[in-house]
Amino acid sequence: MSSLDAFALDTLVQLDAASLRRRLAATERRNGVMTRRAGRDLVSFSCNDYLGLSHDPRVIAAATEALARYGTGAGASRLVTGNHPPLIALEKRLAAHKGKEAALVFGSGYLANLGIVSGLVGAGDLILVDALGHSCLFAGAKLSGAETMRFRHNSLAHLATLLDKHRGKAQRAMILTERVFSMDGDRAPLDAILALAEAHDAWVLVDDAHGLGVIEPGTRAPLEMGTLSKTLGSYGGYLCASRPVIDLLTCRARSFIYTTGLPPASAAAALAALDIVEAEPERAARPLALARRFTARLGLPEAQSPIVPIVVGEVETALALSAALEARGFLVVAIRPPTVPPGTARLRIAFSAAHGEAQVDGLAEAVADLRPGVTP
Numbered sequence: 001m002s003s004l005d006a007f008a009l010d011t012l013v014q015l016d017a018a019s020l021r022r023r024l025a026a027t028e029r030r031n032g033v034m035t036r037r038a039g040r041d042l043v044s045f046s047c048n049d050y051l052g053l054s055h056d057p058r059v060i061a062a063a064t065e066a067l068a069r070y071g072t073g074a075g076a077s078r079l080v081t082g083n084h085p086p087l088i089a090l091e092k093r094l095a096a097h098k099g100k101e102a103a104l105v106f107g108s109g110y111l112a113n114l115g116i117v118s119g120l121v122g123a124g125d126l127i128l129v130d131a132l133g134h135s136c137l138f139a140g141a142k143l144s145g146a147e148t149m150r151f152r153h154n155s156l157a158h159l160a161t162l163l164d165k166h167r168g169k170a171q172r173a174m175i176l177t178e179r180v181f182s183m184d185g186d187r188a189p190l191d192a193i194l195a196l197a198e199a200h201d202a203w204v205l206v207d208d209a210h211g212l213g214v215i216e217p218g219t220r221a222p223l224e225m226g227t228l229s230k231t232l233g234s235y236g237g238y239l240c241a242s243r244p245v246i247d248l249l250t251c252r253a254r255s256f257i258y259t260t261g262l263p264p265a266s267a268a269a270a271l272a273a274l275d276i277v278e279a280e281p282e283r284a285a286r287p288l289a290l291a292r293r294f295t296a297r298l299g300l301p302e303a304q305s306p307i308v309p310i311v312v313g314e315v316e317t318a319l320a321l322s323a324a325l326e327a328r329g330f331l332v333v334a335i336r337p338p339t340v341p342p343g344t345a346r347l348r349i350a351f352s353a354a355h356g357e358a359q360v361d362g363l364a365e366a367v368a369d370l371r372p373g374v375t376p
């Protein structure tokens, strides 16, 4: 056996032993919530399609039309010949939605964070990132070469201490956080972070992947990034910012420059979805209302977003709970380290406008039944 295969097999054995091996499961999403796995229909509480727009006929029609008109792919990077009309229209609309001068669409949210962070700061600069920030915020920080420190999750006191101590030595400073934390569902104290940042001349990047369209936006940060793949039901990432920042990143974000532009259908779908988000506020409010119905029924702290974690601690417990819910017809995927910190394996429940009240109540009953201590 080659040393490469031996390495792969050895590592897989270790992952298996810790119940941390990941496997792909064939999954057919049939609409906003119904999902088929291994021939069974399950009600999914694990999709980030918060408004069910990935299956909305208007969104599908917009994508289909773009597909027929502009073809399946962008054909080249944006700076060569990949800057097609749906992308230009989408950027204009995203900027207006966020109240910013301009926007830049990337291949994905992950690529956006790689390019934004490494395009704006580097060696000699300082990055302060919330300890529970998404993997791509840390990846962008690492790629940048700037000195990177984590501040305790949502701790203004720790952030202030780090700024007091280290800001003076750095040329530029950036603070990275999320509007809604992807695995915890809580929100960052953005107004206070923005005030601290201003006092220390630090630039705030807010990852709005899980906030766009489903959470009251509140104050905007100078750098508002997000994804087209969750509420907007499509694929791709974006940054909304001032015109000079967008123009600079168009020249400097390597994950934007050296990759093919988003397919026209993806951009057109996101644009149609954004129209619906703005036109139908009652739909946008529904996922949070359902999350709150669920937390109220189970006596959990009130949901701050459509994401509700049920932290169980051990990986095996989370896997067993997920399997038991699946046996009852609910798909709630267990989230394990390193996605979440060791000892905090959990079920991450995501609510969608496409869920019915009865489905939410059914899940609450099943969780209460399987997890004594969490009672309806």
Ligand SMILES: Cc1ncc(COP(=O)(O)O)c(C=O)c1O
Binding pocket: 108, 109, 110, 111, 134, 136, 178, 182, 207, 209, 210, 226, 227, 228, 229, 236, 237
């Ligand atoms: C907070 C956060 N940021 C960024 C991303 C990456 O976005 P994308 O899926 O578009 O790469 C995700 C999830 O995928 C996320 O949860």
